[in-house]
Amino acid sequence: MNLLLDAENAGFFEKLRDRFVNCFIEDDRWKYLANGLAVTMKITLGAVVIGVILGFLVAAIRATHDKTGKLRILNFLANIYLTVIRGTPVVVQLLIVYFVILAPLGVDEILVAILAFGINSGAYVAEIVRAGIMSVDNGQFEAGRSLGFNYVQTMWYVILPQAFKNILPALCNEFIVLLKETSVSGYIALQDLTKGGYIIVGRTFDAFMPLISVAIIYLVIVVILTKLVALLERRLRNSEH
Amino acid sequence: MSTDNSKIKLTKNSDQAAAPEKKPAEHINIEGSEMTESLIMVRNLEKHYGSLHALDGVSIDIEKGEVAVVIGPSGSGKSTFLRSLNLLEMPTSGEIIFEGVNMLDKGININLHRQKMGMVFQHFNLFPHMTIMKNVTIAPMKLHGKTKEEAEAKAHELLKKVGLDDRANSYPAQLSGGQKQRIAIVRALCMEPDVMLFDEPTSALDPEMVGEVLEVMKALAKDGMTMVVVTHEMGFAREVADRVVFMADGKILETGTPDEIFSSPKTDKAKQFLASVLK
Numbered sequence: 001m002n003l004l005l006d007a008e009n010a011g012f013f014e015k016l017r018d019r020f021v022n023c024f025i026e027d028d029r030w031k032y033l034a035n036g037l038a039v040t041m042k043i044t045l046g047a048v049v050i051g052v053i054l055g056f057l058v059a060a061i062r063a064t065h066d067k068t069g070k071l072r073i074l075n076f077l078a079n080i081y082l083t084v085i086r087g088t089p090v091v092v093q094l095l096i097v098y099f100v101i102l103a104p105l106g107v108d109e110i111l112v113a114i115l116a117f118g119i120n121s122g123a124y125v126a127e128i129v130r131a132g133i134m135s136v137d138n139g140q141f142e143a144g145r146s147l148g149f150n151y152v153q154t155m156w157y158v159i160l161p162q163a164f165k166n167i168l169p170a171l172c173n174e175f176i177v178l179l180k181e182t183s184v185s186g187y188i189a190l191q192d193l194t195k196g197g198y199i200i201v202g203r204t205f206d207a208f209m210p211l212i213s214v215a216i217i218y219l220v221i222v223v224i225l226t227k228l229v230a231l232l233e234r235r236l237r238n239s240e241h
Numbered sequence: 242m243s244t245d246n247s248k249i250k251l252t253k254n255s256d257q258a259a260a261p262e263k264k265p266a267e268h269i270n271i272e273g274s275e276m277t278e279s280l281i282m283v284r285n286l287e288k289h290y291g292s293l294h295a296l297d298g299v300s301i302d303i304e305k306g307e308v309a310v311v312i313g314p315s316g317s318g319k320s321t322f323l324r325s326l327n328l329l330e331m332p333t334s335g336e337i338i339f340e341g342v343n344m345l346d347k348g349i350n351i352n353l354h355r356q357k358m359g360m361v362f363q364h365f366n367l368f369p370h371m372t373i374m375k376n377v378t379i380a381p382m383k384l385h386g387k388t389k390e391e392a393e394a395k396a397h398e399l400l401k402k403v404g405l406d407d408r409a410n411s412y413p414a415q416l417s418g419g420q421k422q423r424i425a426i427v428r429a430l431c432m433e434p435d436v437m438l439f440d441e442p443t444s445a446l447d448p449e450m451v452g453e454v455l456e457v458m459k460a461l462a463k464d465g466m467t468m469v470v471v472t473h474e475m476g477f478a479r480e481v482a483d484r485v486v487f488m489a490d491g492k493i494l495e496t497g498t499p500d501e502i503f504s505s506p507k508t509d510k511a512k513q514f515l516a517s518v519l520k
């Protein structure tokens with residue numbers, strides 16, 4: 001009985017090893033994952049930068065309008081942007097940006113993806129940041145203005161640092177979502193991490209090994225990101241006590 | 242007690258003889274020039290919040306060096322009046338002439354004028370993400386272009402006077418309410434304002450902390466700072482005010498010396514109010 005189990009186990013691990021070799025070692029197939037990961041990271045980081053800049057800009061416009069009633073037209077445009085981006089699937093946005101707007105110009109696919117995901121993420125970041133700005137007590141704003149700071153200075157020195165701390169968890173969550181959303185980049189013929197795994201499936205007719213590996217890689221990145229943010233959050237909190 | 246007093250002395254020049262003499266609230270005419278102008282002249286100030294008439298034709302002159310204490314029942318518009326002086330509340334109409342400039346004129350840079358009007362809030366509103374030192378030096382550094390050394394030297398000087406120099410590296414959350422309010426006063430003073438506005442500075446404090454804040458304000462008054470104070474501290478009004486202003490229903494009903502207002506109020510509203518707070 002015991003022997004039989006051992007033999008079966010040995011068979012199982014051997015099979016696993018064979019599949020591993022077949023999926024990743026043979027023909028250097030691991031490169032699909034490695035190169036895919038590099039593409040995924042490029043897209044994500046680029047999109048985060050665009051998303052944050054766009055998000056803060058739009059949030060500033062919306063919060064200024066909420067607080068002072070100024071910037072009517074910009075606020076109107078910002079609202080359209082938020083409604084359209086949040087009201088349509090990111091895949092559709094990606095396809096439109098690629099096939100309708102940029103492919104005819106011959107723009108590099110990675111750049112297209114960075115733009116599309118960045119514009120998409122900006123809408124979510126904007127609402128997070130706006131909520132953060134509105135969550136800071138109005139007395140802080142008044143204190144800044146009463147010292148003689150103008151609106152922008154008050155925002156920059158007083159409000160945004162406090163808002164940033166409040167929204168850090170939500171912001172991090174948005175980046176995690178963004179990282180995972182880039183897995184649809186295959187739609188515009190980009191070989192990102194997910195597509196890389198899928199290509200291996202096509203070559204080896206083995207779905208388990210490549211797809212589980214892809215999932216684990218995403219998971220590890222997300223866990224690391226989460227840990228980093230928890231660390232940052234703790235440091236920011238310490239600076240108040 | 243004597244050490245306490247020296248700690249909260251806020252005068253810059255140690256010339257004891259010259260400083261404490263408070264100027265009475267009167268127009269000082271120097272060689273017939275236009276020196277009759279008051280530091281702040283408020284004319285027919287109106288403020289509507291929807292259907293609420295918060296300020297109803299408020300006019301008053303604040304003289305240089307004067308301590309004006311505004312009292313009145315809650316909802317009387319006294320806070321709205323004070324917050325209108327530096328335009329934290331935008332009046333619906335009227336004039337606020339501060340140092341010769343109508344603050345309600347279009348095209349003036351309100352930020353420059355606010356730099357000369359220090360304000361202290363009921364809830365302190367210290368910046369929680371900055372140390373005490375940063376709280377009190379950020380405005381002079383960013384707005385007056387002072388170096389870190391200059392700003393910190395001035396800050397240390399003022400912090401010593403309110404007895405909190407040892408807390409320079411603390412964060413606001415580590416301080417008591419009374420300490421926070423003293424820091425808030427220092428923050429405003431670091432901008433070297435020409436007038437200080439106090440919006441119920443002791444109302445959010447535990448009773449045992451009211452005294453330390455009032456002491457600082459008294460010392461400030463003694464140094465000749467122009468002050469407009471909205472408060473419920475009748476003792477402070479009686480002791481420190483050059484003039485008490487009684488407001489009700491968005492109007493100034495009476496002004497006079499503390500003696501006049503507290504001993505012989507003329508209007509029924511003032512009599513009623515004083516009877517209820519002075520019992």
